[in-house]
Amino acid sequence: MTHPTANPLAAFDLTGKTALVTGASRGLGRRFASTLAAAGADLVVTAREEKSLAAVVQEIESLGRRAVPLALDVTSRASIEGLAARIRSGLVVDILVNNAGCNVRKRALDLTWDDWNRVLDTNLRGAFFVAQAVVPGMLARGYGRVINIGSLTCVFGYAGIAAYCASRGGMKQLTMSLADDWGPEGVTVNCLAPGWFRTEQTAALYENAAWVEYLCDRLPLKRPGTIPELDGALLFLASSASSYVTGQTLLVDGGMSTGATRAMAVPNSSPNSRSVDNP
Numbered sequence: 001m002t003h004p005t006a007n008p009l010a011a012f013d014l015t016g017k018t019a020l021v022t023g024a025s026r027g028l029g030r031r032f033a034s035t036l037a038a039a040g041a042d043l044v045v046t047a048r049e050e051k052s053l054a055a056v057v058q059e060i061e062s063l064g065r066r067a068v069p070l071a072l073d074v075t076s077r078a079s080i081e082g083l084a085a086r087i088r089s090g091l092v093v094d095i096l097v098n099n100a101g102c103n104v105r106k107r108a109l110d111l112t113w114d115d116w117n118r119v120l121d122t123n124l125r126g127a128f129f130v131a132q133a134v135v136p137g138m139l140a141r142g143y144g145r146v147i148n149i150g151s152l153t154c155v156f157g158y159a160g161i162a163a164y165c166a167s168r169g170g171m172k173q174l175t176m177s178l179a180d181d182w183g184p185e186g187v188t189v190n191c192l193a194p195g196w197f198r199t200e201q202t203a204a205l206y207e208n209a210a211w212v213e214y215l216c217d218r219l220p221l222k223r224p225g226t227i228p229e230l231d232g233a234l235l236f237l238a239s240s241a242s243s244y245v246t247g248q249t250l251l252v253d254g255g256m257s258t259g260a261t262r263a264m265a266v267p268n269s270s271p272n273s274r275s276v277d278n279p
C-alpha cells in the first residue's frame with residue numbers, strides 16, 4: 001500500500017472503487033451510500049425491494065457516480081445466494097457496508113421467539129452471510145474493506161433491547177474474527193458503531209422530550225449526533241486511510257461510552273455532574 005505524502009487526503013479518495021451498502025433505502029444506509037459516492041465510489045445499493053431504492057440511486061447519479069439497485073433481504077438464504085452468484089459472475093465490490101438492521105423494543109420477559117430471530121437473523125446472521133457472499137471477490141483481488149455497522153450496544157447493554165444488544169455484541173466479536181481470517185489476504189474488517197442518531201428506527205425515542213434531556217445529560221458533547229457526523233469515520237474505514245486498522249470497533253457516540261451512566265461522578269463537583277444514578 002503506497003501512501004501519498006504530498007497529499008494525505010488522497011488516501012480518502014474512492015475513485016475506481018465500488019461499494020455495496022445494505023439497507024440503503026433510508027436512514028444511515030442512504031447517507032452512507034451518498035457519502036461514498038461523493039468520495040468517488042460507484043455503488044451497489046440494496047434493500048428488500050428495489051423500488052425503495054429509486055431516491056438513493058438518483059442521489060448517487062446526480063453526483064456523477066454509477067448506482068446499481070439490487071433487491072436483497074439479508075434474512076433470506078436464497079436472496080443472499082443470489083448476491084453470491086452475482087459476485088461469482090463478475091460483480092465487483094471493493095467496499096461492503098453491512099448496514100441493514102432492525103430492533104424490537106420490549107422488556108426481556110415480553111420478547112418472543114420470533115422477535116429474537118428477526119433481530120438476530122437481520123443484524124448478525126445477515127451481516128455474516130452477506131460478507132461471506134461478497135468477500136471471495138475481494139480476496140481474489142487482494143483488497144477489500146468490510147464495515148459492519150454496530151452500535152453503542154456493541155459495548156453496553158440496555159434494558160428493553162436485549163436481542164439488539166446481543167446482536168451488536170456478537171457483531172463486535174464477528175468483526176474481530178473476520179479481521180483475523182481475511183487480513184492476510186488484504187481485506188480489513190472493522191465495525192462503525194454509532195451512538196444515537198435520529199432516523200426512522202429511533203424516531204419514537206426523540207418524541208419523548210424527557211428522554212432526550214436524560215440522554216443529553218449523559219453525553220459529554222451534550223447533544224444527539226447528526227447523521228453527517230458519521231461521514232468521517234465511514235470514509236476512514238472505507239478507504240486506504242485505514243490500511244493498518246482492522247478488527248476495530250470505532251464508536252461515534254458523542255463520548256457516551258466514556259461513562260454511560262456517570263456512576264462515578266461526584267455530586268455537584270461540576271456543572272456536568274447533575275445526575276448521579278449510582279454514587
Ligand SMILES: NC(=O)c1ccc[n+]([C@@H]2O[C@H](COP(=O)([O-])OP(=O)(O)OC[C@H]3O[C@@H](n4cnc5c(N)ncnc54)[C@H](OP(=O)(O)O)[C@@H]3O)[C@@H](O)[C@H]2O)c1
Pocket residue numbers: 022023024025026027028029046047048049052072073074075099100101102122149150151152193194195196197198199200201202
Ligand atoms: N439510528 C441510530 O441511531 C443507530 C444507532 C446505532 C446503530 N444503528 C444501526 O444502523 C443501521 C441503520 O439504522 P437506521 O437508523 O438507518 O435504520 P432504518 O431507518 O430503520 O433503516 C434500516 C435499513 O435496513 C433495511 N433493512 C431492514 N431489514 C432488512 C432486511 N431483512 N434485509 C435487507 N434490508 C433490511 C431497510 O430497508 P428496507 O426496509 O427498505 O428493506 C432500511 O434501509 C441499523 O443496522 C441500525 O441498527 C442505528
